[in-house]
Structure formats: structure tokens, C-alpha cells
Amino acid sequence: MGEFRARAPGKIILAGEHAVVHGSAAVAAAIDLYTLSTFHLLPASEDGGAGAVEVDLRDTGLVFSWPCSRLREALGDRPAGVNAPRPCSSDELAAMAKLLEQEEIPEDKIWLVGGLSAFLYLYTSILGCRPGKAVVKSDLPVGAGLGSSAAFCVSLSGALLVAAGAVSAQAGNGGTEWGSIGRDDLELVNQWAFQGEKIIHGKPSGIDNAVSTFGSMIKFKKGEFTNLRCTNPVKMLITDTRVGRNTKALVAGVSERLSRHPDAMASVISAVNSISEELSSIVESAAEDEVAITTKEEKLAELMQMNQGLLQCMGVSHRSIETVLQTTLKYNLVSKLTGAGGGGCVLTLIPTLLSKLVLEKTTAEIESHGFRCFQVEVGGRGLQFCRG
Numbered sequence: 001m002g003e004f005r006a007r008a009p010g011k012i013i014l015a016g017e018h019a020v021v022h023g024s025a026a027v028a029a030a031i032d033l034y035t036l037s038t039f040h041l042l043p044a045s046e047d048g049g050a051g052a053v054e055v056d057l058r059d060t061g062l063v064f065s066w067p068c069s070r071l072r073e074a075l076g077d078r079p080a081g082v083n084a085p086r087p088c089s090s091d092e093l094a095a096m097a098k099l100l101e102q103e104e105i106p107e108d109k110i111w112l113v114g115g116l117s118a119f120l121y122l123y124t125s126i127l128g129c130r131p132g133k134a135v136v137k138s139d140l141p142v143g144a145g146l147g148s149s150a151a152f153c154v155s156l157s158g159a160l161l162v163a164a165g166a167v168s169a170q171a172g173n174g175g176t177e178w179g180s181i182g183r184d185d186l187e188l189v190n191q192w193a194f195q196g197e198k199i200i201h202g203k204p205s206g207i208d209n210a211v212s213t214f215g216s217m218i219k220f221k222k223g224e225f226t227n228l229r230c231t232n233p234v235k236m237l238i239t240d241t242r243v244g245r246n247t248k249a250l251v252a253g254v255s256e257r258l259s260r261h262p263d264a265m266a267s268v269i270s271a272v273n274s275i276s277e278e279l280s281s282i283v284e285s286a287a288e289d290e291v292a293i294t295t296k297e298e299k300l301a302e303l304m305q306m307n308q309g310l311l312q313c314m315g316v317s318h319r320s321i322e323t324v325l326q327t328t329l330k331y332n333l334v335s336k337l338t339g340a341g342g343g344g345c346v347l348t349l350i351p352t353l354l355s356k357l358v359l360e361k362t363t364a365e366i367e368s369h370g371f372r373c374f375q376v377e378v379g380g381r382g383l384q385f386c387r388g
């Protein structure tokens with residue numbers, strides 16, 4: 001089999017992050033920024049050895065390689081079970097941590113350990129210890145709230161499952177046409193990606209891997225999701241505060257607050273659930289003229305603002321996020337953090353009738369704080385494939 005490419009989108013969360021980990025509904029949408037995984041199996045090495053597994057992480061400039069014999073020694077011959085995704089055990093996690101300790105990863109890139117562990121787990125679970133080479137690169141800022149970890153796990157799982165022959169992709173030959181896979185195959189990718197997300201996040205809800213796999217805009221609750229028919233386009237400005245953060249630590253922080261103040265936090269989570277439910281029905285409601293569209297956007301903005309207040313209650317806002325909120329408020333625009341918070345990215349709703357001039361002035365003022373703004377298409381395709 002030749003080279004295969006799989007690309008998976010990042011996401012924004014319009015409402016419900018963190019609360020979704022504790023059973024609340026949340027609303028998320030795919031964006032047109034992708035992580036691309038290119039993969040091919042390699043023949044066993046010419047000297048009769050077993051060859052190696054290599055991953056080239058282009059966004060970091062680092063390449064990692066493990067002889068297959070070493071992987072087999074550390075992780076054992078993995079059980080066949082490509083069609084039955086299973087969680088990584090604590091023994092397997094410890095074995096991967098030991099393997100990665102020997103890599104001497106630079107201190108400023110230590111956050112890579114989660115991604116590399118997810119890679120090793122997905123690779124050896126799906127393909128065993130066969131030689132192969134993966135290259136991963138992304139349009140997404142890594143660790144900034146736009147679902148880079150999910151896009152990483154979804155695109156890798158997709159590429160590895162195609163190489164294993166477990167799913168069959170309809171892919172264009174030219175390298176520019178993107179094809180898809182059937183719904184059951186997408187579900188298999190999604191379940192493997194969720195196992196990878198668990199390694200990176202600790203306790204993910206599954207919303208990020210679901211939206212990255214299936215695309216579109218979804219309402220997600222307790223592992224189940226429905227597609228939302230978004231009747232009017234939703235336009236968002238994204239600000240990357242460039243403040244680094246880590247989803248695993250932020251999710252753990254919210255759980256700790258929940259155990260310290262169970263009643264108060266249960267009310268916060270229940271309020272977020274109501275916000276997500278209302279926001280998803282507003283998204284689906286049809287607005288046909290300018291007045292109706294403006295009313296709809298005002299309701300969305302108000303719900304986003306309320307959600308942001310509750311995210312502050314959960315302790316996941318940040319000085320940089322507050323600076324963006326105050327700046328956009330000067331122009332009567334509403335913002336909220338997206339993803340795990342603690343820095344990372346902020347969403348600002350762009351009303352349909354907002355003048356270009358006001359948008360430019362807002363962007364310039366946000367960027368004067370050292371942040372970076374960009375616009376994305378919301379609600380597009382999920383996982384797609386093409387031949388290399």
C-alpha cells in the first residue's frame with residue numbers, strides 16, 4: 001500500500017466546555033484548520049532486522065524513531081483487536097513513559113509527552129510493532145483551545161486504520177481531492193481517537209474527537225451527539241492570546257473545585273446545560289430577514305456572555321482572556337473563551353451587520369496587546385482522506 005493522508009479539523013466550542021465533562025450539554029463546530037497525518041508502512045529493514053516506527057512532528061521540528069524490537073520488548077506483542085478500541089492500561093502508560101524518558105525531550109517541549117504517548121498507543125494497538133513512518137503537521141495552534149489534541153488523534157487514527165485495512169477510504173488519486181469513509185468506519189476512528197484523547201487529557205468528554213471526526217455543528221451530551229442544522233451562518237473572530245495552557249490540568253482543576261463545592265458547582269453545571277440547550281435551539285431556528293437575524297445574533301451573544309461568566313466561576317478564565325473581553329466590549333461585541341481556557345483562544349461573535357471598519361478597528365486593538373486574530377469557516381467537514 002502507498003502513502004495515505006488523513007486530515008482532521010480543529011473545533012470551536014460555542015457553549016458548554018468543562019461542564020460537558022460533568023454531564024452537561026455542549027455545542028461545538030468544526031473549523032477549516034486541519035491536522036494532516038501522512039502515513040506509510042515500511043518493509044522490514046534490509047539487514048534482516050525488524051525495522052523501526054518513526055514519527056516526524058513537523059510543528060515541533062522533532063523526529064522520533066523506535067526500533068520495532070524495542071517497542072515489542074517494552075509493550076509486548078499487542079493483542080489483535082483493531083475493531084474493538086480499548087483504553088490504555090496503567091502498565092502500558094508506565095511502559096510508554098519509560099520509553100519516552102530515554103528520548104531526552106527538551107524541557108520547553110515536554111508537553112509533547114502526551115501526544116507521543118497517544119501516538120505510540122494508537123500505533124501499536126492498530127498496527128502492532130510493524131515498521132512504518134508517520135508525518136504530522138497542523139494549521140492549528142497547538143494547546144490553545146482549538147482541539148489540536150483531538151485533530152492529532154483523529155487524523156492519526158484515520159491514517160493508521162486505513163493502513164491496517166480496517167477501514168476503506170474513498171480517496172482521490174490526484175492528492176488534491178479529499179474523500180471520506182462510511183459512518184461505521186468514522187465511528188471506529190472516533191473511538192480510537194477517544195482512547196488517544198484520554199491519554200492526553202485524562203478525562204475528556206469526547207466532544208472534541210466527535211466534532212473533529214464527524215464535522216458540522218453538534219450538540220453533545222454524555223457521549224451522544226446530534227447534528228445541528230445551522231440555518232444562518234455563524235461568523236466568529238478568533239483571538240489566540242498565545243498564553244500556553246494545558247487541557248489536562250484545567251480539567252483536573254475544575255474537578256477539584258467540584259469536589260470542594262459540590263452543591264454550588266452542580267448549579268453552575270446545570271446553568272451551563274440550560275445555556276447549551278437554548279443556544280442549540282436558537283442556532284437551528286430560521287431567521288429570514290435582517291431584523292430576525294439581528295435578534296437571533298443578540299440572543300446567541302447573550303448566551304455566550306452568560307457562559308463566559310460561568311466559566312469564570314469554574315476558575316478557567318485568565319487575565320489575557322479578560323483583556324480580550326474588555327476590548328471587544330468597547331465595540332459592543334461579545335466574547336467567550338473556547339476550549340479549556342486558562343489562556344489559549346477566545347471567540348468573538350461577528351454580527352452579520354457589523355461594518356468592516358469596526359471589525360478592523362476591533363482586530364487592531366486586540367492585536368495591539370500582542371494577541372493574534374483570525375477568522376475561520378464554521379461547521380465544515382470532518383475527517384477526510386487522500387492518497388499521497
Ligand SMILES: Nc1ncnc2c1ncn2[C@@H]1O[C@H](COP(=O)(O)OP(=O)(O)OP(=O)(O)O)[C@@H](O)[C@H]1O
Pocket residue numbers: 035057059060111112113114115116136137138141142143144145146147148149150152200201208245246247248338339340341
Ligand atoms: N501537531 C501536533 N504535533 C505534536 N503534538 C500535538 C499536535 N497537536 C496536538 N498535540 C498534542 O496535544 C497536546 C495539546 O492538547 P491540549 O488538549 O492541551 O490542547 P488543545 O487540544 O489544543 O486544546 P483544547 O483541548 O482546549 O481544545 C500537545 O501538548 C501535544 O501533546
Ligand SMILES: C[C@@](O)(CCO)CC(=O)[O-]
Pocket residue numbers: 013016017018019020021145147201203204205206207208247251338339340
Ligand atoms: C474542557 C473540555 O470541555 C473541552 C476542551 O476542548 C474538555 C472536554 O470536554 O474533553
Ligand SMILES: [Mg+2]
Pocket residue numbers: 147148149150201208247
Ligand atoms: Mg485537547
